[in-house]
Amino acid sequence: MYDAMKGKTALITGSGKRNGIGFGVAERLASLGVNVVISDVLAPKQASEFVSYGTMEGMQELVAELEQTYAIQATAVGLDVSDTESVDAAMKVIQEKYGRLDYLFNNAGTAMGAGTAVHEYDEFAWVKTVDINFHGVFRVSKAAIKLMAGGPGAIVNVASKAGKSPAPLNGAYAASKAAVIMLTKVMALELGPQNIRVNAICPGFIKTDLQEGNIALKAMLWEIEIPEAEKRMSDSVPLKRMGSIQEVADLCAYLVSERSSYITGQALNIGGGLLTEA
Numbered sequence: 001m002y003d004a005m006k007g008k009t010a011l012i013t014g015s016g017k018r019n020g021i022g023f024g025v026a027e028r029l030a031s032l033g034v035n036v037v038i039s040d041v042l043a044p045k046q047a048s049e050f051v052s053y054g055t056m057e058g059m060q061e062l063v064a065e066l067e068q069t070y071a072i073q074a075t076a077v078g079l080d081v082s083d084t085e086s087v088d089a090a091m092k093v094i095q096e097k098y099g100r101l102d103y104l105f106n107n108a109g110t111a112m113g114a115g116t117a118v119h120e121y122d123e124f125a126w127v128k129t130v131d132i133n134f135h136g137v138f139r140v141s142k143a144a145i146k147l148m149a150g151g152p153g154a155i156v157n158v159a160s161k162a163g164k165s166p167a168p169l170n171g172a173y174a175a176s177k178a179a180v181i182m183l184t185k186v187m188a189l190e191l192g193p194q195n196i197r198v199n200a201i202c203p204g205f206i207k208t209d210l211q212e213g214n215i216a217l218k219a220m221l222w223e224i225e226i227p228e229a230e231k232r233m234s235d236s237v238p239l240k241r242m243g244s245i246q247e248v249a250d251l252c253a254y255l256v257s258e259r260s261s262y263i264t265g266q267a268l269n270i271g272g273g274l275l276t277e278a
Helices: 019-031 056-070 084-100 123-145 172-195 208-222 227-234 245-256
Strands: 009-011 035-040 074-078 103-104 154-156 198-202 269-270
Touching: 009 019, 009 084, 019 035, 019 074, 019 103, 019 245, 035 056, 035 245, 056 074, 074 084, 084 103, 084 123, 103 123, 123 154, 123 172, 154 172, 172 198, 172 269, 198 245, 208 227, 245 269
Parallel strands: 009 035, 009 103, 035 074, 103 154, 154 198, 198 269
Antiparallel strands: none
């Protein structure tokens, strides 16, 4: 079904941590014979408590695991999507090793300031969240498209349920993900003639490390214990459970494959029925 993907190359931002959507996508693609570039922002000397960082040592371990398990080529790069120089440096590594890029997954994201009403939001946290979640997609895509020239190619932007149906006290995240959805549609129109398809996914409650933080936040807001908060969230989903990283990774693999060759400009929900509108 996915034989045509063998030997292609994919960049996945925000993929340097094992229990996240990014690495889940990298592993799924590797299992299909795709060469993968995993990347993450590396912790600076003065690291923010609101940003989840990767380590080069940790990413190198993931690279070795992928290469040994799936007999593909894998590379780890430090990539800060809020820094154009960092983005350009990563693209240079990809060009020198692989020659071109076939698939891009804009997965890096953050939710700084979550738990705060808009009128009380810390300005730095707001601006940084929008910069990483939205402008980061613009920066990486702008640089990556140069390596995808001629196509066929595919880009998947990770938006969110919050970009379509927001919850209170997470305004920067919701607004930035809504912007990602619109950017996806614009990119699809502009890149279609170049044979590059662009879609977004809108995950609901997916069991990741990031979701654990969301569950803890909900428990605090609802003044209940964390297990009860997780059950309440799961019960709000028509399928009565949270989704898995593997389910999201399967959708992403489909969206870059030739099986979805006539799909572009869409923002697909993957939330167990939590969202039913387009």
